[in-house]
Amino acid sequence: MxxxxxxxxxxxxxxxxxxxxxxxxxxxxxxxxxxxxxxxxxxxxxxxxxxxxxxxxxxxxxxxxxxxxxxxxxxxxxxxxxxxxxxxxxxxxFQALHDGLGVRYRIVVNPIKRERLSLDRKNERGRTLPLSGPDADQWWQRRATASGLQLHTLTPHTIAPARSRTAKPGMRHSLIRYDGTATITDTHALTNAVLTGIGRGKSYGAGLLSLAPAPTP
Known part of the structure; x- marks a missing residue:
């Protein structure tokens, strides 16, 4: 159900x-x-x-x-x-998902990290910094694992984000689309990830995870 x-x-x-x-x-x-x-x-x-x-x-x-x-x-x-x-x-x-199932996936994500500040600025909040290249790939690997997917392949495509007049000052968005194949390791975590989305930038078209059965060898 x-x-x-x-x-x-x-x-x-x-x-x-x-x-x-x-x-x-x-x-x-x-x-x-x-x-x-x-x-x-x-x-x-x-x-x-x-x-x-x-x-x-x-x-x-x-x-x-x-x-x-x-x-x-x-x-x-x-x-x-x-x-x-x-x-x-x-x-x-959702009814077809189960642990061990091979899937194809597609998602647009907004990989970010929080800027590290020096000790004399420990009471300040660092800027949100966009990630790219291998850093972004590693970000997606970690998020996918936490979401119940063991990635086998990932192909990144950088996307130019649409402009926004309401974004907070200094905020930058880096949208990357990932396509690839994976195996489901935690159906409950994956279901929750599909329903709630992954990462930040959901108002900018990020976070929606699409799944389809992977072709059998």
């Missing part, structure tokens, strides 16, 4: 729509658009309450937006003509 009535909407975006052209370059506007798919009047932490996560995938044919939530998603709340949406429940996927 699924631990949550989670759903996933796959939206093939209309590249000619003005709202789409705006949203893919503006994280604040994208967030506002997607929140039109969840119930109103949820307060200041509506994204957390609904468990809303999203990821923008880009290929030669255009952009596909994946939107996941722990509540039903109302795709009719999107601007008219925004894209073609297909929504499905995630219960069958």
């Amino acid at each position: 699924s631990p949550s009535p989670a759903v996933l909407a796959r939206i093939r975006l209309n590249p000619h729509h003005r709202a789409v052209q705006r949203d893919i370059h503006d994280a604040d506007q994208m967030h506002k658009t997607l929140m039109r798919m969840v119930p109103d009047h949820l307060g200041d932490h509506a994204r957390q309450q609904t468990g809303l996560l999203y990821r923008l995938d880009t290929d030669d044919d255009g952009h596909t937006l994946l939107v996941q939530a722990a509540h039903p998603l109302n795709t009719a709340g999107l601007p008219h003509g925004y894209g073609n949406a297909d929504t499905r429940e995630l219960a069958p996927m």
Whole structure:
């Protein structure tokens, strides 16, 4: 049985729509658009309450937006003509997960670390620093292990984050997409990671983990 009535909407975006052209370059506007798919009047932490996560995938044919939530998603709340949406429940996927299962994965993450300060500044909070290269790979390895995945392969793709007018001063986002294969080592931890997302930057399209059965040799 699924631990949550989670759903996933796959939206093939209309590249000619003005709202789409705006949203893919503006994280604040994208967030506002997607929140039109969840119930109103949820307060200041509506994204957390609904468990809303999203990821923008880009290929030669255009952009596909994946939107996941722990509540039903109302795709009719999107601007008219925004894209073609297909929504499905995630219960069958959760039911298929088990320890030892080989999977293919995809995730966009925001790898960061906290700046270390000298002892004379011990009462200050260090800056949040983005990670890249091997440091980012190691960050993802650690997070994947804690989330119940033993990674076999990982392929990084650096993504330019959309701008945001509401980001805190000095905050920088470094978005990296990882694709690869893995084996499930802890189904409970993995289920929780899928539902809650991994890492920071969830309002910027980071954290949504997609899984599919790995091809058998």
